Amino acid sequence: MMLIEWKPEFSVGEPMLDADHRHLIELLNRFSEDLGPTRPKATFIEHLVQLYSSASKHFAREEAIMQAHGYSSDYVKHYADHQRLLNEITFMMFEHQYGLPKDEGAITEWIKNWFHNHxxxxDARLHLSFPKADCAS
Ligand SMILES: [Fe+2]
Ligand SMILES: [Fe+2]
Incomplete structure (x- = not known):
């Protein structure tokens, strides 16, 4: 099941960030497609590790670009929301590792909602930070 479909309105006007967002959506969709009772526990952890790794690299890039473009209005809240996802994934990994897993469907739904809300x-306001000449369509 495709969890999130890339839409042109997801573009933030910065090609590297758009590529990262597309990649994160792909990971989430793969994660969602792999849900099921017969899937080994390791796979679930591997998905979370991969998501954490890709998300943390993306956040570092996005935060550096925001700072370089003088994005300041709500940088701290934006940064904190990135950390919220990383903390939640870490917590999910611990829970799963110690035999206290939440429902995997609920986890993917939580991540999907985080993505849309975030x-x-x-992210949709990043457009305001980039000069028109930098925008990719
Ligand atoms: Fe962001
Ligand atoms: Fe982002």
Missing amino acids: HATY
Whole structure:
């Protein structure tokens, strides 16, 4: 099942960030497609590790670009929301590792909602930081 479909309105006007966002959406969709009772526990952890790794690299890039473009209005809240996802994934990994897993469907739903809310609240406003000449369509 495709969890999130890339839409042109997801573009933030910066090609590297758009490529990262597309990659994160791909990972989430793969994660969602692999859900099921017969899947080995290791696979679930591997998905979370991969998501954590890709998300943390993306956040570092996005935060550096925001700073370079003087994005300041709500940088701290934006940064904190990135950390919230990373902390939540870490917590999910610990829970799963110690035999206290949440429902995997609920986890993917939580991540999907985080993505949509984060984009609507923060990433969609990145457009305002980039000069028109830098925008890719
Ligand atoms: Fe962001
Ligand atoms: Fe982002």
